[in-house]
Amino acid sequence: MLLITGGAGYIGSHTVHYLINLGYNPNDIIVFDNLQYGHPENVPATVTLIRGDLTNRAEIEEVFSANAIDEVIHFAAYAYVGESMTNPYKYFSSNITGGLNLLEAMKDYGCKRIVFSSSCSVYGIPKKLPITEDEEINPINPYGETKAILEKILRWYDNIFGIKYVSLRYFNASGAGFDIGESHDPETHLIPLAMRTLFDSRYKLQVFGGDYHTRDGFCIRDYVHVLDLADAHFRALNYLRTGDQSIALNLGSEQGISVREIIGIIEQVSGKPVRFEVTERRMGDPQELVASSILAADCLGWKPQRDIYEIIKSAYQWHKSTYRG
Numbered sequence: 001m002l003l004i005t006g007g008a009g010y011i012g013s014h015t016v017h018y019l020i021n022l023g024y025n026p027n028d029i030i031v032f033d034n035l036q037y038g039h040p041e042n043v044p045a046t047v048t049l050i051r052g053d054l055t056n057r058a059e060i061e062e063v064f065s066a067n068a069i070d071e072v073i074h075f076a077a078y079a080y081v082g083e084s085m086t087n088p089y090k091y092f093s094s095n096i097t098g099g100l101n102l103l104e105a106m107k108d109y110g111c112k113r114i115v116f117s118s119s120c121s122v123y124g125i126p127k128k129l130p131i132t133e134d135e136e137i138n139p140i141n142p143y144g145e146t147k148a149i150l151e152k153i154l155r156w157y158d159n160i161f162g163i164k165y166v167s168l169r170y171f172n173a174s175g176a177g178f179d180i181g182e183s184h185d186p187e188t189h190l191i192p193l194a195m196r197t198l199f200d201s202r203y204k205l206q207v208f209g210g211d212y213h214t215r216d217g218f219c220i221r222d223y224v225h226v227l228d229l230a231d232a233h234f235r236a237l238n239y240l241r242t243g244d245q246s247i248a249l250n251l252g253s254e255q256g257i258s259v260r261e262i263i264g265i266i267e268q269v270s271g272k273p274v275r276f277e278v279t280e281r282r283m284g285d286p287q288e289l290v291a292s293s294i295l296a297a298d299c300l301g302w303k304p305q306r307d308i309y310e311i312i313k314s315a316y317q318w319h320k321s322t323y324r325g
């Protein structure tokens with residue numbers, strides 16, 4: 001049985017659909033989510049959805065006591081970088097305690113395999129590009145720190161209890177599939193916010209800083225399609241079933257694209273102008289983040305199949321189909 005925490009969220013729900021599409025039996029998947037940010041309607045009706053909070057140890061222990069869970073994908077976390085700078089308590093208490101409660105339940109019930117949603121934010125401001133996994137771990141916000149701490153905790157649960165993990169350090173998850181799409185509330189991600197300007201004439205996108213030392217002055221990021229991320233989880237589960245080496249892997253496209261270039265591609269794909277204004281730089285935004293994903297290719301045979309145009313096209317189709325003007 002596969003337990004997916006946070007499986008009603010953006011990346012989690014795409015992954016649930018992706019696994020079922022590959023032949024996973026929906027009866028062998030349990031989604032555990034507090035639904036604070038998740039969308040229950042995005043979890044297939046054939047999958048058991050348990051509403052619960054990882055910070056409540058009894059609730060997660062109950063799931064393990066009632067079901068024979070042999071593997072876990074752990075998406076559930078609070079994931080707003082900006083909010084973590086104003087309310088670090090929420091992040092340290094929930095993301096760390098939640099992860100620990102999950103690992104304790106795994107330990108208590110003999111579950112030995114976990115795929116963990118980590119993030120490129122563990123690197124902070126990288127010293128060299130593209131970023132390889134041996135880059136110094138040096139987060140610059142509490143959100144990234146929670147990911148770095150949980151990676152460390154995973155190492156100890158492996159050393160002491162033999163729980164094997166794959167930590168997947170995602171770069172910018174984006175795009176849409178299975179009629180789900182990216183919808184966080186509040187939304188802070190560039191692509192959905194830029195899309196909003198196409199459908200809401202009152203909304204203007206704020207771009208933080210146009211004076212970076214990059215080719216066009218705008219920040220550069222690495223975007224990876226959510227279905228390519230889902231595919232990496234499938235491969236990571238197989239990797240853990242067949243091997244016994246825990247590992248941390250970057251998941252990015254290895255292509256750096258500037259904020260201005262994203263806006264240009266959205267305009268090209270939609271045929272409409274994106275309204276935006278350039279404001280002050282935002283504290284803590286690294287100038288450029290681009291992944292090396294060589295290790296993920298070596299260990300998982302993973303390579304993203306969808307480029308930035310497919311990301312933007314799928315996102316545009318989804319936003320167009322869901323917009324209620």
Ligand SMILES: NC(=O)c1ccc[n+]([C@@H]2O[C@H](COP(=O)([O-])OP(=O)(O)OC[C@H]3O[C@@H](n4cnc5c(N)ncnc54)[C@H](O)[C@@H]3O)[C@@H](O)[C@H]2O)c1
Binds near residue numbers: 039053078
């Ligand atoms: N979106 C990205 O670009 C990105 C990049 C790097 C890492 N990540 C990580 O990937 C994971 C999924 O991200 P997402 O964009 O799908 O976010 P999301 O907010 O859409 O999904 C997270 C889900 O976890 C649930 N959740 C949060 N705390 C919980 C708790 N204590 N108990 C039970 N459920 C809880 C939420 O209700 C939500 O459904 C997160 O761990 C995030 O930190 C995301």
